[in-house]
Amino acid sequence: MKKISTYRRSSVIPLRMAFVMWLLFTYQFYSGHDLGFLGIYPRHLLGLIGVLVSPLVHGDVNHIMSNTVPLILLGAVLFHFYPLIARVVFVNSYLATGLLVWLFGREFFHIGASGVIYSLAFFLMLFGLFRKDKKSLLISIIVVVVYGGLVYGLMPNDPQTSWESHVFGAGVGTSLAFVFRNRARVD
Numbered sequence: 343m344k345k346i347s348t349y350r351r352s353s354v355i356p357l358r359m360a361f362v363m364w365l366l367f368t369y370q371f372y373s374g375h376d377l378g379f380l381g382i383y384p385r386h387l388l389g390l391i392g393v394l395v396s397p398l399v400h401g402d403v404n405h406i407m408s409n410t411v412p413l414i415l416l417g418a419v420l421f422h423f424y425p426l427i428a429r430v431v432f433v434n435s436y437l438a439t440g441l442l443v444w445l446f447g448r449e450f451f452h453i454g455a456s457g458v459i460y461s462l463a464f465f466l467m468l469f470g471l472f473r474k475d476k477k478s479l480l481i482s483i484i485v486v487v488v489y490g491g492l493v494y495g496l497m498p499n500d501p502q503t504s505w506e507s508h509v510f511g512a513g514v515g516t517s518l519a520f521v522f523r524n525r526a527r528v529d
Contacts (some may be wrong), residue, residue, distance in 0.1 A: 351421070352418050353414065362398050363399075363400060363409070363413075382447065392453075396440060396451075409454055416489070423529060426528050427525060438461075439507060454504065454507070456511065460512045460515065463489045467485045469519040472523035496508050
């Protein structure tokens with residue numbers, strides 16, 4: 343019974359974020375109001391609001407569907423296996439990725455949770471390699487097998503896709519994995 347409550351607890355933050363994403367998407371869908379203006383618009387003061395809001399806004403059903411499951415799964419893995427650093431990693435994945443997109447991204451509205459997803463995925467893929475303990479290495483291998491294809495999203499191929507979010511998310515996740523590699527207790 344204790345394991346079930348641990349699994350539930352590790353999913354709370356990712357599930358809440360996914361719930362808000364779907365709430366905003368449902369509003370957008372039924373009202374006909376496009377919330378894309380809440381995205382990150384690089385180097386414009388009003389575009390800074392997107393650092394907080396853009397991961398919650400999605401353009402269409404395919405966009406939100408492709409972000410929901412990885413966000414929940416990767417977030418749950420992070421919070422379950424690394425509870426002592428999970429909040430810091432999650433918040434930095436969210437905010438640092440958005441801030442880097444605001445500073446260096448192309449001038450258009452960047453929306454969606456993929457930057458956060460890339461950050462979480464790269465953190466989980468590389469943390470085991472940097473840390474070199476068996477549990478973290480196993481988690482890294484599993485995440486690479488399941489989400490290794492994310493590497494292809496680092497290359498610009500569609501002008502409508504914020505590949506900058508992918509690249510900066512991957513960089514933030516990699517940096518966080520390196521920073522926390524020597525932390526004595528992470529679980």
